[in-house]
Amino acid sequence: MSRNAVVVGMGASGLFSSYLLAKKGWKVTVVGRGTPASAMSTGCIKGQIVNDGCIEEILKMARSNGMPMTGPGTGATNLGTRFDCTLLPVHSMFSDRMPNSITVLGIGGHPSLRPRLTASMLSGWAPKVDAMTADVEISPEMTLAATFRDEALSDRLVEVMKDAAGESILLPPMFTLHDYMRMGELERRCGRRLMEAVTPLGIPGQRFLEMLLSSAVSSGAVVWSGRKVTSIRTNGDRAVQVEVKGGLDSRRLDMDALLLATGGPLVDGTLLSTEGISDPFNTFQTINCPGIGGGYAHIGQRLRDRSGHEMKNAFGAGDCLCSERRSFGNGLATALDDAWMTVQAMEAL
Amino acid sequence: MNEGRCIKCGSCMQACPVLNDPRGSDFPGPRTVGIDAPRFSERLSMGKVSFKCTMCHACEWACPSSITITRSMIRLRGEMVTSMPSLPGHQRMRENIRRMGRTVDNDFRSWKENGEKALYFPGCIGLGKLPDMVSSVSRLLDSLGIAHDISSQVKCCGSPLLKIGADQEAEGLRQSNMKVFSRYDRIITSCPGCTYQLREVYGIKAEHLVEILPEGRFSSAVEGRWALQVPCHLKRGVSPWTADDMMSVLERAGVDLVRLPEEDRCCGGGGGMLSGFPDTSDSIAVSKADVYRKADVRGVITACPFCCLNLRKAGSNVLDISEAIIANR
Ligand SMILES: Cc1cc2nc3c(=O)[nH]c(=O)nc-3n(C[C@H](O)[C@H](O)[C@H](O)COP(=O)(O)OP(=O)(O)OC[C@H]3O[C@@H](n4cnc5c(N)ncnc54)[C@H](O)[C@@H]3O)c2cc1C
Ligand code: SF4
Ligand code: SF4
Numbered sequence: 070m071s072r073n074a075v076v077v078g079m080g081a082s083g084l085f086s087s088y089l090l091a092k093k094g095w096k097v098t099v100v101g102r103g104t105p106a107s108a109m110s111t112g113c114i115k116g117q118i119v120n121d122g123c124i125e126e127i128l129k130m131a132r133s134n135g136m137p138m139t140g141p142g143t144g145a146t147n148l149g150t151r152f153d154c155t156l157l158p159v160h161s162m163f164s165d166r167m168p169n170s171i172t173v174l175g176i177g178g179h180p181s182l183r184p185r186l187t188a189s190m191l192s193g194w195a196p197k198v199d200a201m202t203a204d205v206e207i208s209p210e211m212t213l214a215a216t217f218r219d220e221a222l223s224d225r226l227v228e229v230m231k232d233a234a235g236e237s238i239l240l241p242p243m244f245t246l247h248d249y250m251r252m253g254e255l256e257r258r259c260g261r262r263l264m265e266a267v268t269p270l271g272i273p274g275q276r277f278l279e280m281l282l283s284s285a286v287s288s289g290a291v292v293w294s295g296r297k298v299t300s301i302r303t304n305g306d307r308a309v310q311v312e313v314k315g316g317l318d319s320r321r322l323d324m325d326a327l328l329l330a331t332g333g334p335l336v337d338g339t340l341l342s343t344e345g346i347s348d349p350f351n352t353f354q355t356i357n358c359p360g361i362g363g364g365y366a367h368i369g370q371r372l373r374d375r376s377g378h379e380m381k382n383a384f385g386a387g388d389c390l391c392s393e394r395r396s397f398g399n400g401l402a403t404a405l406d407d408a409w410m411t412v413q414a415m416e417a418l
Numbered sequence: 419m420n421e422g423r424c425i426k427c428g429s430c431m432q433a434c435p436v437l438n439d440p441r442g443s444d445f446p447g448p449r450t451v452g453i454d455a456p457r458f459s460e461r462l463s464m465g466k467v468s469f470k471c472t473m474c475h476a477c478e479w480a481c482p483s484s485i486t487i488t489r490s491m492i493r494l495r496g497e498m499v500t501s502m503p504s505l506p507g508h509q510r511m512r513e514n515i516r517r518m519g520r521t522v523d524n525d526f527r528s529w530k531e532n533g534e535k536a537l538y539f540p541g542c543i544g545l546g547k548l549p550d551m552v553s554s555v556s557r558l559l560d561s562l563g564i565a566h567d568i569s570s571q572v573k574c575c576g577s578p579l580l581k582i583g584a585d586q587e588a589e590g591l592r593q594s595n596m597k598v599f600s601r602y603d604r605i606i607t608s609c610p611g612c613t614y615q616l617r618e619v620y621g622i623k624a625e626h627l628v629e630i631l632p633e634g635r636f637s638s639a640v641e642g643r644w645a646l647q648v649p650c651h652l653k654r655g656v657s658p659w660t661a662d663d664m665m666s667v668l669e670r671a672g673v674d675l676v677r678l679p680e681e682d683r684c685c686g687g688g689g690g691m692l693s694g695f696p697d698t699s700d701s702i703a704v705s706k707a708d709v710y711r712k713a714d715v716r717g718v719i720t721a722c723p724f725c726c727l728n729l730r731k732a733g734s735n736v737l738d739i740s741e742a743i744i745a746n747r
Contacts, residue, residue, distance in 0.1 A: 103482040104429035208443030210431060215438045247679070270428055295479050295658045316657030317617050337484060 072096060074415070075311050075324040076290075077298045078338075080105030081401055082387025083330030084281035086408035089126065090328075091288040093416060098322060099285060100293040100313055103337050105278065106388065107401065111267045112277030113144055113157035116402030123409035127156060134280040136249045139165075144267040145239060147182050149173075149190025152267045155402050160252045160265045161273070163194075168262065170197035172235030176216075176226075177207040182241035182266050191239070203229045213243040214272050223255065230259035237262040242272040246279045277401075297337065301327065301350045306374070308352070308383040326382045326415055329353075329365065329372065330408070333388035333400075339364055351375075353383070356391040364391040370411040382418065386411045421490055423483040424453045430477035430487060435684040436470055436691075441701035445470035448477035452490035461494060462501045469495060469505065470698060473581055473689030475654035492580060499583035507693030508582045515587065519573035519594075521693075522546035528553060529570045536566040537602040539616075539624070541609035542574050543723035551726060554740040555608045555627055561745035562634050566606065571598045577615035581690045592620055606630065608740065610651035610722050611688065617656070626656060627740060628664045628721050636671040636743040642716035643674045647706070647729060647736070648682040649722035664721055664739060671743045673719070680709045687728035703732035710734050 072095045076087045079101025087099040118124050131138040140156040143164035154161075171191060175184035184200035192198045203226055207216055217223060230238055238261050244251055256263045267273070286292055296315035301308055308327040313320050334341035340349050345357035346364060354366040354373040365385045366373045372383045386407035388400055430449050436442035444467050446455070451468045455461045468491075477487045504512070511521045524546035530538075538559060540552040552568070559566050572595055576588035599605060605624040607613045616624035646665065653661035661682070668675055686702025707729060710718050717735030719742045720726060729736045 102479075103484060104427065104480050105482070109427055109429070109482075208437075208440070210437045210443055210447060211440075212432055212438060271432070275432075293658070295654065297484075315659060316653075316655060317614075318657035318659055320659065337482065 071325055073324045074098070074326045074328060075100065075298075075322055076328045076330060077101070077311070078105065078330035078332055078387070078389070079282070079292070079294060080107035080330060080332050080387060080404065081278070081281060082404040082408045083328070084278070084285045085405050086328055086330065086386055086412050087285040087290040088130070088281065088288050089409065089412040090415065091285065091290040093412070095415075097285075097290040098293055099290050100296050100298050100311070102295055102297045106332055107281075107404065108274045108278040109270050110274045110277070110401060111146075111152065111269045112273035113152060113154040113161055113267050114140070114401040114405070115154055116400065118155055118402045118406045120406055120409050123406050124156070126409065127405060130280060130284050131158070134246060134283065136246060136276065136280060145187075145191060145194070145264065147187060147241060147266040147268040149187040157267070158249075158265070158273070160263060161267050163264060166262070168195050168235065168237035170235040171195045171199075171237050171239055172233040173198065173200045173239045174230065174233065175200070175202045176213060176241060176243070177203065177205040178209065179207050179213060179241065180209050181213060181268060181271065182239075187239070187266070195237075197235065199234050201229075201233055212272065213241060214245045214248070217243045217248070223251070227255060227258045230255070230261060233261060235261070237264055239264050239266055241266055242268050245272065246276045246283075249276065298350075301352050303352060303374070303380075306378060306381045308380065326418060327384065328411060328415070329383070329385045329389055330387045330404075331389045333364070339389055348375075353380070358391060358393075364389050366391055370407065370414045384411045384415060419490060420483075420485050421453045421456065423485055424449065425483060427482060429480040429482060433476040433480035435474060435476060435686065435702055436472060436698065439686075439698065439702045439705065441698040442470060448487045448491065451494060452477075452487040453485065456490060456494055462498055464498075466502065466505055468498070469582070469690065470695050471689050472650070472684045472686055472691045472699075472702070474650040474684035476650070476684065479654050492583070495581070496583035496585055504582070505694040507696065508690055511578060511690070511693050512582075512584060512587070515574055515579065515591070519591070520546065521574055521578055526552070528556075528568065530556070530566065530568045531570065532565075532567060534565045534567045535602060536564055536604040536606060537572075537599065538566045538568050539572060539575075539605055539607045539612060540568065541607065541612040541723060543727060544608060547727055548723050548738075551608070551723060551738045551740065554738065558627070558740045558743075558745060559606065561747075562630065564606070564630070567602070569598055575612040575615040576619065577611045578690055580615075580619070582694075588619075596620065608721070608723065608738070610649045610656055611724065614651045614655040626652065626660060626721070628652065628660055628667070631667045631739070632663050635746040636667065637746055638672040638742065639744045640673060640716065640719075640737065640742050643676050643714075644742070645676050645678055645710050645713055645715045645718050646681045647685060647718045647720040647722075647725045649720060649725050650682075650684050650688060652721060653682055668719060668739065668742065673742060676713055676715050678709060678713055680706065685725045685728045687724035692724070692728065699728060700732065703728045707732035707734040
């Protein structure tokens with residue numbers, strides 16, 4: 070049997086499953102548009118991952134992308150609150166070695182970390198917590214990653230950090246995946262332990278997504294970003310073709326298996342209307358649950374058609390599935406675990 | 419329209435090349451100009467910084483809610499031009515169009531008006547500033563067996579006028595151009611901005627050169643390693659598949675391409691920025707040129723006259739795709 074898979078959605082579940090499928094020899098085309106919730110997250114995995122094989126894959130991927138992850142553990146958010154995770158990047162991990170003193174360092178007036186506020190929230194984590202601001206002129210709208218491409222600025226930061234009172238320094242996220250190694254370099258140069266504040270809607274989530282994307286690409290998945298699946302054609306209990314729109318153009322793609330990883334009820338995911346959650350493709354069954362628990366009905370990872378019959382080759386993963394396990398902000402673990410289980414199910418086809 | 423779907427995630431602001439440039443940080447940003455400001459009656463008092471946008475569509479590409487942010491911003495621009503004086507550069511561009519039908523002066527003399535079935539539409543920047551590029555596109559079309567005219571009758575496509583809110587003048591240009599187009603079966607462009615305008619606004623099936631190339635066989639006309647500047651309006655306007663084609667054509671021709679993550683970031687030249695905010699436009703181009711310099715490549719290959727012009731000004735060695743490949747006989 071030929072093994073052409075179409076994966077819809079380029080969030081954590083779509084990209085992780087594309088990576089795994091391509092590694093197993095599937096010809097994968099992954100289609101997605103818009104910033105996924107996965108990239109808005111903190112990139113720190115909340116919730117329980119049931120499958121050990123899934124955890125192993127994530128750790129391997131993180132290592133080979135230069136952003137080793139660890140866990141379970143606790144990080145400190147940019148607001149100074151606790152963030153308990155299953156897995157998180159090494160520099161976000163706080164709880165393995167609790168410091169005696171922490172300096173919270175803000176960068177200019179940049180809103181990504183407000184040192185005095187965060188320091189006051191953190192008091193109690195360590196015997197001594199203080200706040201400090203690096204005197205760097207920077208526009209609040211600019212991302213720090215764009216600023217710290219500049220070597221001279223890093224040098225200045227090292228000088229500032231050498232004067233910090235704390236043995237550990239909490240910093241806002243400043244480095245993209247490509248530059249993540251520089252955290253270690255800064256750490257060596259200033260002689261303090263550097264910790265990155267767990268921060269949503271910014272660099273860490275984008276970095277996590279970039280890691281998944283580059284893994285999918287290097288394992289051979291074809292990436293159709295900036296494109297949207299607009300309809301799905303079925304033949305009996307099989308999904309056979311998708312129509313994809315990108316810019317002013319659209320194309321059709323045949324497939325042997327389909328995986329929906331379209332995310333929760335944001336605009337491009339499942340449809341949220343006054344009647345509840347429904348399928349934008351008008352093809353699959355959905356279930357309404359209280360809160361945002363609703364989504365595609367499924368048996369294992371397999372989707373059902375509108376009348377409830379099990380589809381042979383259509384699967385789902387992540388936030389688009391109806392799940393009792395999921396609550397808000399608990400998503401990355403489920404998304405990745407789902408992806409892993411779906412790939413096992415697809416291998417059995 | 420669809421602005422009500424905004425979830426305030428800020429993805430558009432993080433994607434914006436203007437906001438991420440030190441000279442552009444006074445731009446209020448796509449969410450403010452496109453989504454938030456239009457809700458207030460004071461929206462017209464934002465001033466001219468709200469025009470500081472290259473129309474690169476990066477914000478729309480990033481938006482999880484598929485909001486047509488650039489369309490919203492253009493609508494506000496249209497309202498604003500009636501209540502405030504134009505930027506000097508934009509005024510000059512309008513006067514040029516009124517006087518000679520194009521945004522910039524030209525002494526182009528290689529018109530081809532032989533009554534062929536196909537029309538090559540180089541666009542104002544090609545004709546006025548990059549005559550060599552126009553010749554090389556024309557030569558490439560010849561060697562592909564596509565006999566074509568280059569008509570002295572066509573005017574600006576009107577895209578720059580729409581970007582500065584001058585809708586009626588743009589409509590006049592459309593009507594005039596459509597008369598010329600009616601004599602042809604096929605319209606071919608080399609400027610993604612023109613291609614997008616002709617398809618979206620004129621509703622005709624104009625083709626960008628890159629869309630024709632996959633049919634042909636080429637070899638490389640360049641040596642050494644080259645990077646790409648993927649034009650915004652090719653990738654995020656016309657279609658991402660067209661941008662993919664640009665790379666595969668070059669790869670198949672044997673050009674040694676270095677792929678950089680920044681290759682599809684805007685050069686800073688679009689949306690009336692070159693004329694309206696030359697300093698910011700320049701600053702964005704300079705930081706791109708810096709990326710290419712650090713990548714240690716011979717130069718950059720693109721498929722857009724604005725990218726050619728703006729990155730050359732910033733010191734990059736830039737070729738249009740038509741100058742980087744030769745058709746095999
Ligand atoms: C602000 C925020 C912070 C969060 N923080 C955390 C956190 O710290 N830790 C954590 O574990 N979880 C967090 N979560 C939850 C977590 O991000 C999600 O549960 C998880 O990312 C869901 O992944 P997914 O792959 O299922 O969906 P998504 O990441 O949403 O990806 C789905 C993608 O598919 C695209 N798509 C949909 N339909 C189509 C179509 N027809 N064609 C093409 N593309 C389509 C969507 O546009 C979207 O980009 C957070 C969520 C949010 C919103
Ligand atoms: S079109 Fe480009 S420059 Fe303009 S607001 Fe959007 S991202 Fe910024
Ligand atoms: S990306 Fe879209 S949804 Fe997010 S803030 Fe911008 S306009 Fe709103």
